Amino acid sequence: MAGGGREGRTGMAAQFGIRLRKGAAATAVTAAVMAALAGSQAPGAVKDLPGGTSHSAEAGDQLPPSDDHYYTDLPPIRPGDPQSSHDLPGARQPGDTADPADAQAGIPATVLAAYKKAETELARTRGECKLPWQLLAAIGHVESGHARGGKVDADGTTIGRILGPQLNGQGFALIQDTDQGRYDGDTTHDRAVGPMQFIPSTWAGSGRDGNGDGIEDPNNVYDAALAAGYYLCGDGRDLATSDGMRAAILSYNHSSEYLATVLTWYDFYRDGAHEVPDGTGPLPSRPHTPTAPSSPSTPPSTPPSVRPSPPGHSTSPTPPHGSTPPATKPPTSPGTPSTPPTTPPTTPPTTPKPPAERVTALTKTGPATLATLTGLDFDVRPAVRALDHEGKPVAGLKVTFGVVGDTDARFSGAKSVVVTTNAQGTATAPTLTAGKSAGKFTVRASLASGKPGPVDFAATVTEPAADTLKPVDDKATYEAKAGDAFEKSPDLRASLDGKTVAGVRTTVTVLDKDGKELAEDTGPYALDADDEKTRALTLVSDKDGVLHLPNLHAGDQPGTYVLRFTAGKATADVGLTVTDPKAEEPGEGGSASPEPGTGSESPAA
Known part of the structure; x- marks a missing residue:
């Protein structure tokens, strides 16, 4: 879910075992990221939860329900891969004749075209990012199964909406409606939308027109794939490096399990993918839907884990039925707390400060430089993020974006606009259009209070060139x-x-x-x-x-x-x-020839 890293998808832990595919086609970048990931998978690792809270795998509490459009299926092992896949979906079973890897490698034609088109566009405008289309494909599979197997029309728009759960604070972040139901049909709370699962408030600042119809629609696979590409390439990331790849995926969904799932599919698609007709793509079958545990008569020997252990790692065996497992520590008498309750505070809670008083930092969330040609729109929209002293986002803060300098570039005809930060603390300016004049100027993001200080973006408008x-x-x-x-x-x-x-x-x-x-x-x-x-x-x-x-x-x-x-x-x-219009035609002007029988005669002999 784009924009849902800490807002709409926090706390999601995919119920699967992480595996590192070791085939010859696996890239060094993938291996490096997975190696770094493996170091973070110790039991009891802290997982992100909505609202910036945390949950320990040793706490024994049940995680909140997850997003039905976050799929945890892993690709099957291709022939020649030395790792066993008996416990993975799509693995070949005895007697099977079809290769499950070939089926899973099929991507619907229009969706595949959208991924590749986005890669081409990003190579032109963000060449330093080195975005591979296989990464978009991996995220597209995990988020929506490639738009539900490629159920899109001729323009790439999904047939029916693809919606995530309501972000109402019940197991998910609380995000009030920001689009008046325009994209998600929900006028109370936001929902992730479309094949790449953008939250409407994130789409407002990240949306792109990928199919050239003049509309930015998160339900269109061309628009969504291009927007996801720009989102992943934010902060000047180089996706050819392990740090850049890891940061890009985590920016989309801040979950180590999500990171592992996407990397596995990315590696799978790099080994080979092919086009299949729209509407016939393989559908993932394992949505991340944790279930509530039953109440045992005796406590389990080990607190429930956030996710199963990775394949190849042993877990403690389940004690025989009826046996009493050893407790971590002796239980206290029923109804008797181990420590006396604290005395309730005598002073009422303080009223939260308004956003303008809480913000302590205003930072760029994208490239610091903007460039385009005369008469054209800038490809990048200036964006900033407001944070408080704890590093948490500040929503509801008014940010002014202004054009400073000698230029005729404008925001829809205006020299300055005011934008309110969203739930992620982000304010994104509307599209900036260059005028007829070439030159350099500044786009300045500032607060009415003047503190923290303004954030400047260097902008350049150049004349189109011809050879x-x-x-x-x-x-x-x-x-x-x-x-x-x-x-x-x-x-x-x-x-x-x-x-x-x-x-x-x-x-x-x-x-x-x-x-x-x-x-x-x-x-x-x-x-x-x-x-x-x-x-x-x-x-x-x-x-x-x-x-x-x-x-x-x-x-x-x-x-x-x-x-x-x-x-x-x-x-x-x-x-x-x-x-020369006065030039005489042939035969005109000069001496006239004498007519026969006229003129001077010869003297008589």
């Missing part, structure tokens, strides 16, 4: 009589690495046939916005990368000229010819 300018019609010629207008003007297309580029600013200059500057008021010209003659103007390529030259006039001087287009290091010359 090639080429005439749309490379066979066209341009000729006009002096004093007339050209019948058509040359249009050029700007491209970079073979792809057309919109927004490329290009200068156009009229030169003589040798490419030198012309004398003033000489040669062809165009009319500017004020209908003034100009022989030097600026054009910007349209959405198709085309530069459209306005009506071009020949001027009064016949001759040959050059129209030069320049965009950075890319240049292109187009020839222009202006003819």
Whole structure:
């Protein structure tokens, strides 16, 4: 569950044994993370619970119910893997002919396409993150079984909502409704939503449009996969390192068992995965649903564990029925507490301080730098997190995001906006759009009180670049009589690495046939916005990368000229010819030939 690490999924412990697959295809990163994980699995390890409390595996208390969309199935062992899998789901049984690994490696076509599309986009915009699509697939399997086996429509939107349990504080974090039921249909409390299980309040700041329809929908697998990718790549993580991979998965759900499950599926998919038709993907069968224990007549010799021991590790045998197991310490007499109860406080509890008085730190939750091209949206939304002196999130705090500096970039037309921190203490600014001007400026997140101090994000807007300018019609010629207008003007297309580029600013200059500057008021010209003659103007390529030259006039001087287009290091010359309208046609002008029988006669002989 994205955003549910300590809010909507805390306290979840998957009921399975952790195994480290040791096949040749297992990556060093996975092994390193799993090794670090193994060191945290000692009996009695503290597990996170809602509200920042903790629960010990030795306490004997029952964990709260878990999210039905958090699946604990493990993939089957592929042939050649030396580890036994007799106790794992999907393991081949005697007499089986089908390979269960092949079936489990099938990912629905549209869902697989969404994972790979997100990987491609993140490679372009967050190359340093090195996000593999197999990680998205692993999380997608654990969260929703790849959108319930790929039950999506042609656009990638799930057929029916995929919802987690109500986050009402009963075994889960308490998160009041933040989306008015827009995504989860619940106007009382939030629920995790969609194939990647985003909490609506998290989606509000992390949502993405992955299929280009202009809508950010957590129920769409393209949108959800891209948003999950950006979420995992937060804080400048490098997922090619064990620390980066571990931190990314734990940011999605802060549970060591969840981490182990995702890593196992990640490793499995790296060994091989294939496409299957939508709606036919394998469905996980083991939702994490802890059950309440029965009440034994005698206490168990060992307190119930949060999860079973990993395979390969022995546990204490269960004593024979009727025997009395040794107690950890002698029980006290019924009804007699071992220690006298404490005296209730005589002073009433203090009233909680308002958010503005509790916050002691305001920190960035994403990249500190923002960048885009003129006229486009910034890919990253500035976001900050408010914490109190104990490091706990502060919700309900008003944060102002403002644009500082000489720029025409705006938040939906506004230079500043106010955002309230959510249950995770996070405030995320709305989409910031660059204007027509290139340059650098600052986005500042600040509190009304001024304390703690503001958080600055460095923003840069650059002009789109092109490496090639080429005439749309490379066979066209341009000729006009002096004093007339050209019948058509040359249009050029700007491209970079073979792809057309919109927004490329290009200068156009009229030169003589040798490419030198012309004398003033000489040669062809165009009319500017004020209908003034100009022989030097600026054009910007349209959405198709085309530069459209306005009506071009020949001027009064016949001759040959050059129209030069320049965009950075890319240049292109187009020839222009202006003819003399007074030039005589063949046979006109000069001395007329005498007609037969006329003219001077020869003298008589």
